[in-house]
Amino acid sequence: MILSDYLAQAEALARDCRALLDRLESATRLDVAKGQLNALKDDRLAALQAALRTLPADDRRAAGAAFNTLKTSIQEALDSFATRQVAGTGAERFDGTMPGRGTWRGSLHPVTLVIDEICEIFRELGFTIALGPEAETEWYNFGALNFPADHPAMELHDTLYLGEDTLLRTHTSPVQVRTMQRFAPPIRVLAPGQVYRRDFFDATHAPAFMQLEGLAIDEGVSFVDLKATLAEFARRFYGATRRVRFGPSYFPFVEPGAQMDVEVDLGDGKGLRWVEILGCGMVHPNVIEAAGLDSEQYTGWAFGMGPARIAMSRYGVNDIRTFYDSDVRFLEQFAR
Numbered sequence: 502m503i504l505s506d507y508l509a510q511a512e513a514l515a516r517d518c519r520a521l522l523d524r525l526e527s528a529t530r531l532d533v534a535k536g537q538l539n540a541l542k543d544d545r546l547a548a549l550q551a552a553l554r555t556l557p558a559d560d561r562r563a564a565g566a567a568f569n570t571l572k573t574s575i576q577e578a579l580d581s582f583a584t585r586q587v588a589g590t591g592a593e594r595f596d597g598t599m600p601g602r603g604t605w606r607g608s609l610h611p612v613t614l615v616i617d618e619i620c621e622i623f624r625e626l627g628f629t630i631a632l633g634p635e636a637e638t639e640w641y642n643f644g645a646l647n648f649p650a651d652h653p654a655m656e657l658h659d660t661l662y663l664g665e666d667t668l669l670r671t672h673t674s675p676v677q678v679r680t681m682q683r684f685a686p687p688i689r690v691l692a693p694g695q696v697y698r699r700d701f702f703d704a705t706h707a708p709a710f711m712q713l714e715g716l717a718i719d720e721g722v723s724f725v726d727l728k729a730t731l732a733e734f735a736r737r738f739y740g741a742t743r744r745v746r747f748g749p750s751y752f753p754f755v756e757p758g759a760q761m762d763v764e765v766d767l768g769d770g771k772g773l774r775w776v777e778i779l780g781c782g783m784v785h786p787n788v789i790e791a792a793g794l795d796s797e798q799y800t801g802w803a804f805g806m807g808p809a810r811i812a813m814s815r816y817g818v819n820d821i822r823t824f825y826d827s828d829v830r831f832l833e834q835f836a837r
């Protein structure tokens with residue numbers, strides 16, 4: 502081939518490519534346009550590249566430059582097609598093959614979702630919702646709950662005091678007393694709410710966190726009711742295959758006191774283990790009396806759980822702080 506022919510062919514190819522892309526509707530999908538362009542140019546471009554070597558040495562420089570110009574102008578034509586496509590309006594611009602851009606509508610927090618789900622399970626078991634204040638008196642938070650006057654929980658370094666006698670409640674158990682004072686048995690309530698402790702913020706503790714209290718008071722209520730109800734809750738919440746167990750535990754306001762553990766895999770490679778998810782027990786007669794009820798006539802049981810820990814045991818999360826980080830990538834996995 503001689504140089505003038507080479508230059509003419511390169512120019513012709515550039516012209517043909519531009520003409521092809523100019524002819525295409527802007528609604529044509531980019532991958533379709535590229536396909537047609539490749540069909541038109543690939544062989545001719547390869548031939549021109551191969552021809553470079555057959556030219557006399559003196560002509561190669563000019564031909565090589567023309568070859569590069571050709572490639573650039575094909576790319577430019579394709580770019581301008583893509584621009585024209587984006588600039589198109591309405592239906593012209595629609596590309597059915599693009600993945601959709603979902604709208605993020607926000608969602609309830611996973612701990613809120615867990616609370617709602619637990620409340621729903623207990624609602625089916627006959628429980629209603631009760632609420633109490635977050636700023637409590639020492640009497641409701643400790644005294645009425647049978648804490649001895651020198652109990653360490655009442656120390657300044659464990660509890661956030663607001664004044665002489667008021668404090669940020671350290672648990673939702675004071676709602677037990679307030680409920681028994683206001684309503685006559687039979688009582689079956691669930692009391693969700695924020696509680697506060699002077700705890701360090703670590704993998705398993707937060708200084709402010711949600712608790713969910715349960716209380717059942719009636720004539721003839723026994724430990725069997727407690728165990729059966731909580732086991733039924735666990736069956737519905739975790740599924741029938743998840744194992745739970747009860748063990749003895751101590752809280753001044755219950756006697757006997759117990760804890761319920763659930764077997765979980767926290768996703769940290771350590772496999773299944775027992776995790777305590779709630780404290781419970783038969784309401785101490787002193788508490789029933791403090792609330793103004795006759796402990797000879799009425800008995801009952803109570804439990805308290807931390808929904809964030811429940812969420813950890815449900816979803817295999819091993820650091821409670823992830824629930825407070827507000828990282829949408831974490832939170833949106835629980836969105837419903």
Ligand code: PHE
Nearest residue numbers: 672674752780781803804805
């Ligand atoms: N109030 C207890 C706590 O905060 C939990 C609990 C509630 C235990 C009711 C027994 C009965 O740890």
